[in-house]
Amino acid sequence: MYGSQSDSGSDCLRSPLGARPCCGTVPVWLAGVLAVMLLVIAGVIYRLGAAKMENPPAITLPVPLRELPTAIAGWQGRDLEIPTVTQEYMKTNFADDYVSRRYSRIGEGVWADAYVVYCSSRPGGVLGHQPMKCFPAHGWIHDDTARSEFVSRSGRQIKCLVHWFHKPAPAYQRIVVLGFYVLNGQITLSERDFSGMFGRMINISGNPARYVAQVQVSSVLEHSARSLACELADSVLAILPDQHGQVRWPILPSHPSATSGAAGPNR
Numbered sequence: 001m002y003g004s005q006s007d008s009g010s011d012c013l014r015s016p017l018g019a020r021p022c023c024g025t026v027p028v029w030l031a032g033v034l035a036v037m038l039l040v041i042a043g044v045i046y047r048l049g050a051a052k053m054e055n056p057p058a059i060t061l062p063v064p065l066r067e068l069p070t071a072i073a074g075w076q077g078r079d080l081e082i083p084t085v086t087q088e089y090m091k092t093n094f095a096d097d098y099v100s101r102r103y104s105r106i107g108e109g110v111w112a113d114a115y116v117v118y119c120s121s122r123p124g125g126v127l128g129h130q131p132m133k134c135f136p137a138h139g140w141i142h143d144d145t146a147r148s149e150f151v152s153r154s155g156r157q158i159k160c161l162v163h164w165f166h167k168p169a170p171a172y173q174r175i176v177v178l179g180f181y182v183l184n185g186q187i188t189l190s191e192r193d194f195s196g197m198f199g200r201m202i203n204i205s206g207n208p209a210r211y212v213a214q215v216q217v218s219s220v221l222e223h224s225a226r227s228l229a230c231e232l233a234d235s236v237l238a239i240l241p242d243q244h245g246q247v248r249w250p251i252l253p254s255h256p257s258a259t260s261g262a263a264g265p266n267r
Helices: 028-054 084-092 123-129 133-136 223-237
Strands: 075-079 095-104 110-120 141-150 159-167 173-183 186-188 212-217
Touching: 075 223, 084 212, 095 223, 110 123, 110 223, 123 133, 133 141, 133 159, 141 223, 159 223, 173 223, 212 223
Parallel strands: none
Antiparallel strands: 075 095, 095 110, 110 212, 141 159, 159 173, 173 186, 173 212
């Protein structure tokens, strides 16, 4: 009869408390273990991701900045020693490559310092290397800043900013800093171009052509800073990837040397 028919499909529902589950169900204790394991794995992945976001791996330039010529057009350069505290500062501000070098004019007693820093793992890190932060942090007082330009050795007109600083008496000193940024191969003077979302985002792909570089040439004499900038600019721009990601180093000696001129007032 209908009432005597066994309903095997309802056996699981009628299993007594503590009986072995059936029909493919997962024990409650096993589900709990799996949930805990998933939480632990998720926590580890999060911590690894957070560490990578905070300290992204350095990105290597196809041609390192140390390849900049040490001898060019009568200038002779030597690398400046970087103190340990400065090296830590460079790392904290995401410098993937940099060069700091003093050039002297042979037999003339004049000098100028060239400093180039390349930030690609976190492009906006270059803001920590701008003259308006670095020089005041070392006791320099800002006097003025003006827009200007100079002509590179190949005849290219390059826009730049010129900053004037001094240290007060009794140890009075004066220095002129000429600088510009290179954003993905394009010269810019505006920090707004990379201080927003672009600068804050990690270069996850590791593309060396996604970067911001800061180029600075400084000296006690503006003429010396401009003269060295005119000679080095083409080499710097040839080592840094252009807007298409191409590196044009070494420079072929096919173009004539242009007169190293500069526009703007000298002080």
